[in-house]
Amino acid sequence: MxxxxxxxxxxxxxxxxxxxxxxxxxxxxxxxxxxxxxxxxxxxxxxxxxxxxxxxxxxxxxxxxxxxxxxxxxxxxxxxxxxxxxxxxxxxxxxxxxxxxxxxxxxxxxxxxxxxxxxxxQRLLIDPQTDLLSRRQPAEEVPDDVVTEVRRAVFAGHKLRIRYAAVDQAAKWRTVDPIGLVTVGGQGYLLATRSGADRTYRLSRVLAAEELDEPAQRPDRVDLDRAWQERSTRFRTSGDQVTVLVRVDPARQADLVATALSVRVEETEEADADGRLRLETTFQDPRHAEWALWQLATSAEVLAPQWLRDSLRGRAAAMVTCYEASS
Missing domain, CATH: 1.10.10.10 (Winged helix-like DNA-binding domain superfamily/Winged helix DNA-binding domain)
Structure with missing residues (x-):
């Protein structure tokens, strides 16, 4: 070096x-x-x-x-x-x-x-860290020694031992068969199998890694683009999905479509009296649904389920209390 x-x-x-x-x-x-x-x-x-x-x-x-x-x-x-x-x-x-x-x-x-x-x-800038609204693009830091060890195992075709911290879980060691590496929006992912089952690991959650001498159990060739698409589809169609009926301002419909897993226009002859559209939307899980609808503020109103209406109302009430206290 x-x-x-x-x-x-x-x-x-x-x-x-x-x-x-x-x-x-x-x-x-x-x-x-x-x-x-x-x-x-x-x-x-x-x-x-x-x-x-x-x-x-x-x-x-x-x-x-x-x-x-x-x-x-x-x-x-x-x-x-x-x-x-x-x-x-x-x-x-x-x-x-x-x-x-x-x-x-x-x-x-x-x-x-x-x-x-x-x-x-000097005349070209590709993939800057901030957009026109000065929002910083998400990028995750992964220790060099960790990503280097992961990369070596992927290229050498060896099994990999990683200490991984899944969401809301304590970190633990696991041995995987690495297939390839993917980066999306500055975030890196390890595609692997574990006991024959497909697994996808976020590199920023790999706390330690160790390349093993044992050969990995994997095919000689791989179509990473196809593998990523298949795993993305499974991710979107698995888990505790939530269906939400929502009234939305047509001007913000695109924002809702961009974040929901699926959106279906409710079959009615006309929009509501105030011009809002009724949409049936699907989200990955309750946390995803609450986050997405909160971003739309008063441009969207959840009609069902009731627990989501209650959750958003509680958030709004807490915000009002916060600003009343500070004034």
Whole structure:
């Protein structure tokens, strides 16, 4: 890993000309002390790197210096394959490998292409962390050692032992046969089987992982897209589903459709007198139903079941009490 870091350090200096130790440390995700040790190692190996003193000083390479050390390692090549989304690379623990690989790609380009590519890259932003409403996109942090161990087991075809914390349950160890990794909206998932049954694990809930030597029981080839679609369908059609009859403002109908599992327009000859539509909606479970209808505030009214009306009324009453007390 240090060899890759030294190459990345050289490529950074070649691309930017002169960089401070602090900037290099930030780019390489190491300490400034590590950067200084790496600079000494490069000098000892004959790489013409020198220090410039002063306020705008830093480290630089002698003009004209080139190196052919641009080969991609395994993780860097893998990072490029999933680089359609930087957040996807981050979800699989390949963020730093992606940054290193892109430096090598840029360095390998002819000079004229390098300038053009750098300029074009500044004009594109893919998958930002916030949208136009300044809402931060959900992204989950997974410890590098955990995701690395999971990734190794997936690629090697070995059984995997994970300590997993399911929702509202204490964490416990389980041994699974890993099939593949999926990222959706910055969230990573492990597709696996356990005792022959399909299982899907959220990577952010894997507290520890250990690759085992025993071969995993799984097919040689897999269609991950199809597997994900099948599991998604089963997820939507399982559990404690809730059917809700609701009156909704037509202007918010799309919002309701976007979050419900299914929506059916009640067969009536006309809308209610106030123009609202009556819809029969299905949600994954009671918590999902309550959350979705609460987001619509007064744009929707639950007609049934009664327990959901009572729950939303209790929430609203608690909100009123809170603001009355503060005033």
């Amino acid at each position: 240090r060899a890759d870091r030294l190459v990345s350090l050289v490529l950074l200096l070649r691309r930017h000309g002169r960089l401070s130790a602090a900037t290099l440390a930030r780019e390489l995700e190491v300490s400034t002390r590590t950067v200084l040790r790496d600079i000494d190692a490069l000098s000892a190996a004959g790489v013409p790197v020198y220090a410039e003193r002063g306020r705008h000083g830093g480290f630089a390479l002698l003009p004209g210096f080139r190196t052919e050390l641009t080969g991609l390692n395994h993780d860097e090549a893998l990072a490029l394959l999933v680089a359609g989304s930087r957040r996807g690379a981050q979800a699989f623990g390949l963020g730093s490998a992606l940054a290193s690989a892109m430096r090598k790609v840029v360095d390998a380009l002819p000079e004229s292409y390098r300038v053009t590519a750098a300029g074009a890259a």
